[in-house]
Amino acid sequence: MSLFEYAPAPESRSIVDIAPSYGLFIDGEFAAAKNAFKTVNPATEEVLSEVAVADAEDVDRAVAAARRAFESWSALPGAERAKYLFRIARIIQERSRELAVLESLDNGKPIKESRDVDLPLVAAHFFYYAGWADKLSYAGYGTTPLGVAAQVIPWNFPLMMLAWKIAPALATGNTVVLKPAETTPLTALFFADICRQAELPPGVVNIITGAGETGRLLVEHPDVNKVAFTGSTEVGRQIAQSVAGTRKRLSLELGGKAANIVFDDAPIDQAVEGIVNGIFFNQGHVCCAGSRLLVQESISDSFVEALKRRMATLRVGDPLDKNTDIGAINSAAQLARISDLSEIGSAEGAERWSPPCDLPTSGYWFAPTIFTGVTQAHRIAREEIFGPVLSVLTFRTPAEAIEKANNTPYGLSAGIWSEKGSLILAVADKLRAGVIWANTFNKFDPTSPFGGYKESGYGREGGRHGLEAYLA
Amino acid sequence: MTATMLPASDLRSVLRGLPGVDKVGVEARAAALGTRSIKTTAKAAAIDLAIRMVDLTTLEGADTPGKVRALAAKALRPDPADPNCPSVGAVCVYPAMVPYVYEVLKGSGVHLASVATAFPSGQAPLDVKLADTRDAVAAGADEIDMVISRGSFLAGDYSAVFDEIVAVKEAAGPAHLKVILETGELGTYDNVRRASWLAMLAGADFIKTSTGKVPVAATLPVTLVMLEAVRDFRAQTGRQVGVKPAGGIRTTKDAVKYLVLINETAGDDWLSPDWFRFGASSLLNDLLMQRTKLTTGHYAGPDYFTVD
Numbered sequence: 001m002s003l004f005e006y007a008p009a010p011e012s013r014s015i016v017d018i019a020p021s022y023g024l025f026i027d028g029e030f031a032a033a034k035n036a037f038k039t040v041n042p043a044t045e046e047v048l049s050e051v052a053v054a055d056a057e058d059v060d061r062a063v064a065a066a067r068r069a070f071e072s073w074s075a076l077p078g079a080e081r082a083k084y085l086f087r088i089a090r091i092i093q094e095r096s097r098e099l100a101v102l103e104s105l106d107n108g109k110p111i112k113e114s115r116d117v118d119l120p121l122v123a124a125h126f127f128y129y130a131g132w133a134d135k136l137s138y139a140g141y142g143t144t145p146l147g148v149a150a151q152v153i154p155w156n157f158p159l160m161m162l163a164w165k166i167a168p169a170l171a172t173g174n175t176v177v178l179k180p181a182e183t184t185p186l187t188a189l190f191f192a193d194i195c196r197q198a199e200l201p202p203g204v205v206n207i208i209t210g211a212g213e214t215g216r217l218l219v220e221h222p223d224v225n226k227v228a229f230t231g232s233t234e235v236g237r238q239i240a241q242s243v244a245g246t247r248k249r250l251s252l253e254l255g256g257k258a259a260n261i262v263f264d265d266a267p268i269d270q271a272v273e274g275i276v277n278g279i280f281f282n283q284g285h286v287c288c289a290g291s292r293l294l295v296q297e298s299i300s301d302s303f304v305e306a307l308k309r310r311m312a313t314l315r316v317g318d319p320l321d322k323n324t325d326i327g328a329i330n331s332a333a334q335l336a337r338i339s340d341l342s343e344i345g346s347a348e349g350a351e352r353w354s355p356p357c358d359l360p361t362s363g364y365w366f367a368p369t370i371f372t373g374v375t376q377a378h379r380i381a382r383e384e385i386f387g388p389v390l391s392v393l394t395f396r397t398p399a400e401a402i403e404k405a406n407n408t409p410y411g412l413s414a415g416i417w418s419e420k421g422s423l424i425l426a427v428a429d430k431l432r433a434g435v436i437w438a439n440t441f442n443k444f445d446p447t448s449p450f451g452g453y454k455e456s457g458y459g460r461e462g463g464r465h466g467l468e469a470y471l472a
Numbered sequence: 473m474t475a476t477m478l479p480a481s482d483l484r485s486v487l488r489g490l491p492g493v494d495k496v497g498v499e500a501r502a503a504a505l506g507t508r509s510i511k512t513t514a515k516a517a518a519i520d521l522a523i524r525m526v527d528l529t530t531l532e533g534a535d536t537p538g539k540v541r542a543l544a545a546k547a548l549r550p551d552p553a554d555p556n557c558p559s560v561g562a563v564c565v566y567p568a569m570v571p572y573v574y575e576v577l578k579g580s581g582v583h584l585a586s587v588a589t590a591f592p593s594g595q596a597p598l599d600v601k602l603a604d605t606r607d608a609v610a611a612g613a614d615e616i617d618m619v620i621s622r623g624s625f626l627a628g629d630y631s632a633v634f635d636e637i638v639a640v641k642e643a644a645g646p647a648h649l650k651v652i653l654e655t656g657e658l659g660t661y662d663n664v665r666r667a668s669w670l671a672m673l674a675g676a677d678f679i680k681t682s683t684g685k686v687p688v689a690a691t692l693p694v695t696l697v698m699l700e701a702v703r704d705f706r707a708q709t710g711r712q713v714g715v716k717p718a719g720g721i722r723t724t725k726d727a728v729k730y731l732v733l734i735n736e737t738a739g740d741d742w743l744s745p746d747w748f749r750f751g752a753s754s755l756l757n758d759l760l761m762q763r764t765k766l767t768t769g770h771y772a773g774p775d776y777f778t779v780d
Contacts, residue, residue, distance in 0.1 A: 265491075270497030273497055
């Protein structure tokens with residue numbers, strides 16, 4: 001019991017009005033479907049709503065609607081398309097509190113993150129690409145849109161991933177059919193309402209819901225020109241196979257097992273913050289999470305001690321409480337995967353530690369966890385856990401740090417912590433990862449391209465580079 | 473506690489060997505902690521703790537015996553309408569005003585702090601500074617707020633600053649020594665951390681941000697760096713040192729943010745007036761106003777709180 005206990009400070013959920021059921025958003029209208037599934041609040045297991053499952057016929061209708069809309073949408077002057085995107089961005093800002101609460105309800109992430117990170121970035125992404133719409137001829141990738149984009153997004157940043165997909169596609173004159181993840185469909189469905197509010201022409205954005213089968217039908221549909229997927233490497237591989245031999249363009253943003261490298265001259269207190277942010281932000285459900293801490297052996301004991309002390313102050317609990325640092329695990333299936341890999345970590349001989357913390361009795365929860373004494377041979381050092389679990393490894397020299405950091409099938413992101421600028425530049429030059437942060441981590445900006453090496457995928461999202469994926 | 477004696481070259485290597493502070497990172501962390509939402513029971517407890525941590529201060533050329541007596545009376549009973557309202561931590565005045573405050577506070581448990589050592593510039597010969605200190609203690613001050621020579625520090629003459637703190641500590645005798653770093657003049661967080669360690673190594677009982685007489689006074693990130701310093705210093709030496717942000721903290725909301733910083737950085741052991749103080753004057757009335765709001769459910773106007 002601390003001397004200074006924070007009283008509960010819950011954000012009100014009354015700002016969100018969730019309907020008991022949602023259909024598919026096709027051609028500007030919500031349409032009923034034959035089957036439905038339930039989406040739950042992972043913090044309580046309460047059913048939030050029933051959502052339609054799109055079957056082959058529905059996918060056909062959605063793609064056809066996007067195809068019809070493409071002709072006039074792509075013919076609009078860029079400045080006109082920009083007006084819609086700016087309008088969408090402003091409506092997102094106006095409705096940001098509502099969307100933030102909804103995101104936390106459906107996803108389980110803490111409200112302080114959906115409020116202060118997700119929603120501002122979502123709006124910024126639309127603003128950013130709105131600005132490009134009438135300047136495509138200066139971007140260097142041509143001005144010809146591809147056509148209909150099939151977009152499949154994950155559950156970790158539902159609305160932000162939607163923005164990353166839809167904003168550049170629309171700015172470049174494409175139309176889209178987007179499928180949100182089955183555990184987090186609600187903010188995408190609210191976004192459909194925003195499209196109507198912005199008077200976006202029908203068919204330009206279509207949102208279809210469902211699970212893996214719906215996603216497969218969508219990406220394999222013969223009339224889509226472009227497939228954009230963010231999710232697991234396993235599914236990404238299947239998509240790459242199905243797209244192979246077709247004329248579809250493909251961009252994949254897949255898994256990661258990022259190294260966060262702490263040198264002995266690092267700004268220690270800020271490095272500890274960066275490690276915590278790197279792995280516990282969004283419950284570790286982050287493809288670019290810094291899930292491997294590589295700390296120089298000469299400071300590893302004191303650094304791990306400082307890390308544990310900091311972890312003991314993390315507040316795990318109600319995602320809607322404004323003081324919550326770590327929310328709920330998104331689904332039972334994900335919780336099982338995290339638990340299984342953690343068991344394996346212990347069984348393989350790594351030392352497991354979590355701070356004392358009371359987890360809620362209902363819902364899906366996992367305490368922030370670190371493993372020390374991890375080696376490159378441990379599965380927890382090689383496989384993406386996608387949860388609040390950090391593996392701590394040590395190194396002796398910069399060369400060894402680089403070697404270990406690169407010794408993974410993934411290559412999405414990495415972090416370097418040092419007060420020595422020359423060391424940062426030299427190490428960054430040798431790391432094979434798409435994004436390298438120095439003395440910070442998990443910093444996102446719409447102007448900055450994001451994407452991976454190796455099994456982390458290909459193509460870039462964000463920045464000028466993000467336009468390339470949607471232009472011929 | 474006496475100073476930890478080190479040759480000048482070692483002192484330099486100790487201070488230069490401290491981990492750096494990343495400006496962007498520390499400011500982001502302080503800003504993040506500033507978003508904690510402290511409501512209801514937590515807010516009530518925080519307000520009472522903050523009141524007990526106030527060093528109620530007047531440091532004006534226009535201070536008179538009458539002014540400081542009134543301030544001391546307010547320190548004892550901040551809210552005449554509510555006997556349950558705690559007293560503040562201390563009253564802080566210039567040395568010449570100490571005798572008048574002493575008459576009011578003696579035996580009350582409220583401490584009597586005096587700035588000394590040619591406050592606020594510190595630009596006086598050492599013997600003058602020491603005489604200033606001795607006089608204040610002799611007149612009844614049990615806490616001395618000294619200023620370091622920022623000039624010596626910025627010139628890299630760490631041992632001069634160290635020796636001066638040691639001398640003032642000795643002159644202060646039994647009085648608690650708070651060492652003002654004047655962080656607004658140090659320029660970098662690295663310097664704040666080095667000056668904190670320098671003061672602690674030289675025997676400071678408290679490290680304090682500011683005189684309140686330069687444009688930049690206490691800030692959350694500076695205080696965060698100092699809290700990390702006292703935390704790390706205790707871990708290494710076993711000796712606990714207090715922290716006092718001063719200047720510019722005017723609202724309950726500000727004060728609560730500082731308490732959150734303590735809570736999530738140095739921890740419970742510093743959540744006490746023995747180890748944390750606010751150097752402030754107008755803060756107290758805002759704390760009282762918010763306290764009354766919580767106990768009565770409505771805001772009272774400023775005329776319901778004393779202006780002393």
